Amino acid sequence: MFEFDMKKYLSIVVFLSILTLQGQDQKPAFKSGEWLRYKMSYSGFLRAGTAVLEVDEKEYQGKKVFHTKGTGWTSGMIKWFFEVDDYYESYFDKENIKPYVFKRKIYEGGYKKHTITTFNHDVKKAYVQDFTLQRDTSVSFNKVQDMLSSFYYLRSLDISKIKPGDEIKLDMFFDEETFPFRLKFLGKQSLRTHIGKLETLVFRPYVLSGRVFKEQESVTIWISNDTNKIPLKLKADLRVGSLTAELEDYRGLANPFAK
Numbered sequence: 001m002f003e004f005d006m007k008k009y010l011s012i013v014v015f016l017s018i019l020t021l022q023g024q025d026q027k028p029a030f031k032s033g034e035w036l037r038y039k040m041s042y043s044g045f046l047r048a049g050t051a052v053l054e055v056d057e058k059e060y061q062g063k064k065v066f067h068t069k070g071t072g073w074t075s076g077m078i079k080w081f082f083e084v085d086d087y088y089e090s091y092f093d094k095e096n097i098k099p100y101v102f103k104r105k106i107y108e109g110g111y112k113k114h115t116i117t118t119f120n121h122d123v124k125k126a127y128v129q130d131f132t133l134q135r136d137t138s139v140s141f142n143k144v145q146d147m148l149s150s151f152y153y154l155r156s157l158d159i160s161k162i163k164p165g166d167e168i169k170l171d172m173f174f175d176e177e178t179f180p181f182r183l184k185f186l187g188k189q190s191l192r193t194h195i196g197k198l199e200t201l202v203f204r205p206y207v208l209s210g211r212v213f214k215e216q217e218s219v220t221i222w223i224s225n226d227t228n229k230i231p232l233k234l235k236a237d238l239r240v241g242s243l244t245a246e247l248e249d250y251r252g253l254a255n256p257f258a259k
Contacts, residue, residue, distance in 0.1 A: 027227045029152075029229050030155060030228070031055075031252065031254040034053075034254065035052070035251050036054070036249075036250050037051070037247075037250065038051045038234075038246060041243070042242070047075060048075070049073050049074040050075065051070070051071070053069070055067070055068040055069075057094065060100055064094040066094055066152065068089070068151075068152065069089050069148075070086075070089075072084060072085075073086070083108075084106075084109070086106040086107070087103075088103065089148070090146050092146075092148075098119070099144070099145060101119070104116075112132055114130070115128055115129060115131065115175075117129075119144075119146075124142060125140060126141050126173055137176050142171065143171060144171045145170055145171070146172070147172065147174060154168070154183075159185075163185070164185055165184070168183045168185070182206045184203065184205075184206070186203065186204055188201060193246070198224055198232065199224075199225040200222040201222075201224075201225050202221070202223075204219065204221070219234065219235070219236045220235050225258070226255065226257060227254070228253055232246070233247070234246075
């Protein structure tokens with residue numbers, strides 16, 4: 001159980017928790033060609049690894065879609081103790097951000113998982129091919145996002161009237177099941193980054209407390225308060241130490257950063 005829960009929720013923090021939300025105007029928050037790279041640090045000083053998110057416009061079964069990829073890997077001393085080599089891929093509708101296909105192939109400290117999930121929105125069925133366990137599963141759903149489409153779906157929301165204490169909710173499909181995800185808005189805060197001093201929106205996703213995280217509100221995310229809504233920093237307090245992700249490099253943004 002520990003192994004299952006740790007992979008599920010730590011993966012969500014590293015990728016899904018890099019969440020963003022569109023703001024006060026109708027300019028697009030992202031476009032084809034956007035590329036974001038994050039450096040991961042353990043306990044504030046030890047380089048733990050790298051995460052990259054990128055998106056391109058393509059066609060899927062005659063529909064215009066965004067094809068997004070997320071990769072993550074450990075480096076340095078951390079790799080000696082816990083090697084991670086993760087790859088995620090999603091195809092979702094360009095207009096309504098409904099996910100069509102989600103691919104996940106990961107290696108995390110000896111734990112392996114390779115799945116392809118196809119979403120049929122007409123019959124509300126998700127078909128999961130698990131190449132690790134060599135089985136196929138059909139699961140009913142109502143309205144869901146996958147891990148990567150959630151990142152872009154949340155960026156498309158209008159939060160111009162959000163107030164501290166308000167929560168944003170969605171249902172996420174992950175590992176053959178749907179579960180609720182909540183994100184609480186804490187307020188605005190200035191943040192010093194290598195880009196400069198930026199105004200941010202601060203959010204706190206609810207996570208599972210226990211073996212990985214200290215408590216349910218152990219993760220904090222700082223997001224640029226501009227049209228892009230780019231995640232600039234994430235900090236997670238773990239049972240042992242802490243994990244920090246910071247934007248290290250970027251290109252292809254839809255709009256310049258508002259400094």
